[in-house]
Amino acid sequence: MAEMRYREALNEALAEELERDPNVYLMGQDIGVFGGAFKVTEGLLERFGEKRVRDTPISENTIVGLGVGSAMTGLRPVIELMTINFSLLALDQIVNHAAHIRYMFGGQVSVPLVIRMPQGAGHQLGPTHSHSFEALYLHVPGLLVAAPSTPADAKGLLKTAIRDDNPVIFIEHETLYGQRGDVPAGPDFTVPFGQAAIRREGTDVTIIGISRMAITAGLAAEQLAGEHGIDAEVIDPRTLRPLDLDTILDSVRKTNRCVIVEEGWPHGGVGANLAALIQEQAFDYLDAPVGRVTGVDAPMPYAKNLEQISFPHEAEVIEAVLALFGERSVGLNG
Amino acid sequence: MAEHPLPAAQTCLEWLTKMNLIRRFEERAGEQYTRAKIGGFLHLAIGEEATVVGAVAALRPDDYMIATYRSHGQTIARGSDPGRVMAELFGRVDGLCRGRGGSMHMFDLEHRFMGGFGIVGGNLPIAAGFGLTSDYLGNDEVTLCQFGDGASNQGTFGETLNLAALWSLPVVFMVTNNQFGMGTALERHSAQTDLQRKGESFGVPGMECDGMDVVDTWKVTSEAVKIAREQRQPVLVEAVNYRFRGHSMADPEDYRSEAEVLEWSKRDPLKTFAERLIAEGVITEPEREAIDEQAMATVDRAVEFADASPAPEPGSLYEDIYVLGDQVRGWYSTDHRGAGVRKGEDLS
Ligand SMILES: Cc1ncc(C[n+]2csc(CCOP(=O)(O)OP(=O)(O)O)c2C)c(N)n1
Numbered sequence A: 001m002a003e004m005r006y007r008e009a010l011n012e013a014l015a016e017e018l019e020r021d022p023n024v025y026l027m028g029q030d031i032g033v034f035g036g037a038f039k040v041t042e043g044l045l046e047r048f049g050e051k052r053v054r055d056t057p058i059s060e061n062t063i064v065g066l067g068v069g070s071a072m073t074g075l076r077p078v079i080e081l082m083t084i085n086f087s088l089l090a091l092d093q094i095v096n097h098a099a100h101i102r103y104m105f106g107g108q109v110s111v112p113l114v115i116r117m118p119q120g121a122g123h124q125l126g127p128t129h130s131h132s133f134e135a136l137y138l139h140v141p142g143l144l145v146a147a148p149s150t151p152a153d154a155k156g157l158l159k160t161a162i163r164d165d166n167p168v169i170f171i172e173h174e175t176l177y178g179q180r181g182d183v184p185a186g187p188d189f190t191v192p193f194g195q196a197a198i199r200r201e202g203t204d205v206t207i208i209g210i211s212r213m214a215i216t217a218g219l220a221a222e223q224l225a226g227e228h229g230i231d232a233e234v235i236d237p238r239t240l241r242p243l244d245l246d247t248i249l250d251s252v253r254k255t256n257r258c259v260i261v262e263e264g265w266p267h268g269g270v271g272a273n274l275a276a277l278i279q280e281q282a283f284d285y286l287d288a289p290v291g292r293v294t295g296v297d298a299p300m301p302y303a304k305n306l307e308q309i310s311f312p313h314e315a316e317v318i319e320a321v322l323a324l325f326g327e328r329s330v331g332l333n334g
Numbered sequence B: 001m002a003e004h005p006l007p008a009a010q011t012c013l014e015w016l017t018k019m020n021l022i023r024r025f026e027e028r029a030g031e032q033y034t035r036a037k038i039g040g041f042l043h044l045a046i047g048e049e050a051t052v053v054g055a056v057a058a059l060r061p062d063d064y065m066i067a068t069y070r071s072h073g074q075t076i077a078r079g080s081d082p083g084r085v086m087a088e089l090f091g092r093v094d095g096l097c098r099g100r101g102g103s104m105h106m107f108d109l110e111h112r113f114m115g116g117f118g119i120v121g122g123n124l125p126i127a128a129g130f131g132l133t134s135d136y137l138g139n140d141e142v143t144l145c146q147f148g149d150g151a152s153n154q155g156t157f158g159e160t161l162n163l164a165a166l167w168s169l170p171v172v173f174m175v176t177n178n179q180f181g182m183g184t185a186l187e188r189h190s191a192q193t194d195l196q197r198k199g200e201s202f203g204v205p206g207m208e209c210d211g212m213d214v215v216d217t218w219k220v221t222s223e224a225v226k227i228a229r230e231q232r233q234p235v236l237v238e239a240v241n242y243r244f245r246g247h248s249m250a251d252p253e254d255y256r257s258e259a260e261v262l263e264w265s266k267r268d269p270l271k272t273f274a275e276r277l278i279a280e281g282v283i284t285e286p287e288r289e290a291i292d293e294q295a296m297a298t299v300d301r302a303v304e305f306a307d308a309s310p311a312p313e314p315g316s317l318y319e320d321i322y323v324l325g326d327q328v329r330g331w332y333s334t335d336h337r338g339a340g341v342r343k344g345e346d347l348s
Helices: A006-020 A044-048 A060-072 A084-098 A134-138 A151-163 A213-228 A245-255 A270-285 A304-308 A314-324 B009-034 B049-057 B072-078 B082-089 B123-137 B155-166 B195-202 B214-231 B258-265 B269-279 B285-308
Strands: A002-005 A024-028 A053-055 A076-080 A114-119 A144-146 A168-173 A180-183 A197-200 A205-209 A232-236 A239-241 A258-261 A291-293 B064-066 B143-148 B171-177 B206-210 B235-240
Touching (some): A006 A044, A044 A053, A060 A076, A060 B155, A114 A151, A134 A144, A134 A239, A134 A270, A144 A151, A151 A168, A151 A180, A205 A213, A213 A314, A232 A245, A245 A258, A245 A270, A270 A291, A291 A314, B009 B072, B009 B082, B009 B214, B009 B285, B049 B072, B049 B143, B049 B171, B049 B269, B064 B123, B123 B143, B123 B171, B171 B195, B171 B214, B214 B235, B214 B269, B269 B285
Parallel strands (some): A076 A114, A114 A168, A205 A258, A258 A291, B206 B235
Antiparallel strands (some): A002 A180, A144 A239, A197 A232
């Protein structure tokens, strides 16, 4: 175990995988000389050279397409896009090609490609730099989607992503890069896909937090225990595809209540999807409708006060949980 | 364009046989389409056989070839079994892609025909990716990427040529200028109509070939492939040709005159090549007829094969969406056919 930051954990994962497999290479804008927009790839160019750590022009769609082509022919590219908003320029290559090539060509090739990128609000970057798009990529069959919330998961899931033979959308969070946490040492440490983490055990309600919202959910759970006597179980799915629905359903069958917390938009969101799956699979166990706490249904505003009320914080999670118990929190909305 | 001397007789025969087979295959595919054996879009390459066969002839078997939604001919020229190509058109389990791709998405890994891509301009970055692999692994394989004149206006064209030049990738980009992007004529869609010059600002050398002449196409493409292979850099080749049929089967062709089509058809690449071979004594008229009969017989067998091939099992619907590892956990796919959720690997 070593304490390190989320960005350092990612860096370590990349370095170990570059070391392990000569066909792994990195490519992205400013990942080499500059060290990465969020300094995730710092030092890797010096260590592994220009063949393995490639600075690219600002051509998102083409960079991803290059990744797809090289993955089809034996390499294992790990692409960094500066933010998830910029991945929209690459949506054609991601959806039409990366996700579908194996299927549309009858299984003759696979596309072992990782696309890493950060999402999320909190830095006042406004409507073109701050969104959360897990739902967008979760929507697409053929893609796997990972969204680590801790340094340990950042490292372990990234290593698994690089070793996986499917295209993986690897969603980091801008506000988590500086977060510290214990990370198991050694190049053999990985975190499997499709295995949710139970962050806190509890008996009264299941709170599912996606990406950074797993942290927010955990903080809310502590307050619920301390101030309201509600014992919440907190689940971080870690990967949305494959989804560890079994762990979620086991929890809901135990607690009989569920709230899903995500930073993205409500319509067609991850929560909407999980709520549908939970009611299909565990309707008889529910004592209340599945609750959702989401980002607001608006583009991300710049003004600090508006930005702060555009994505969930502990207070909204607590309110949503209390609502399932027919209570309202004191002081929130009167 | 200067007429080149013919290559060896055996080579000429091979090319004529392939061009003839592609022509007959395409004609039959069109026919099968009107009989509703084939669904979706069907883009035929009738008139473009010399571009296809001449370009493929410039490649080694271990080179990569990638093209567009108009690529039955390319995959056949690379060596695919015509029966399996027809079966793909029919949406059958013995199709090259097991009925998953259809006409627009042919693929044959064994012959390094790396696809059939339905997104205009979408195949260029992928071609550069193949080039990157060759460069990375340090081998001398070359990639040939065909796309249309219309595709040269996509962002991926400029982005890919820039990257391929910047990273010295061994890729030959061949723009097949058949004069139209669907119904929009070249001069109405491209500010630069001398398409071979479109890579100039990236330092990508341009060449032009007569895409109606298999020998010229082969010669020029061979030169481009040699540059890519030996000098490790991309080249842009413009193959000037003409498609005799509509853009797809659903094209009334109101955008061009019959006279224009007639004028170009005088240069029919199959007819002119066959006539030249006869004139230069490489083959006789009866031999030419025999080649054609052989092509018809091959196409007959292809249709029989496709007809006999079963439709894919409904249970195979979820196969090959994912590569499932040994220790698969979690739900990969949600089955829309019922409330139940199934694991990808549970669907048999
Ligand atoms: C991104 C995209 N836009 C539009 C289309 C529809 N479309 C299919 S083929 C075509 C014309 C392409 O012309 P060109 O590149 O010259 O190739 P050709 O068909 O002549 O071989 C169009 C507009 C598409 N398939 N993909």
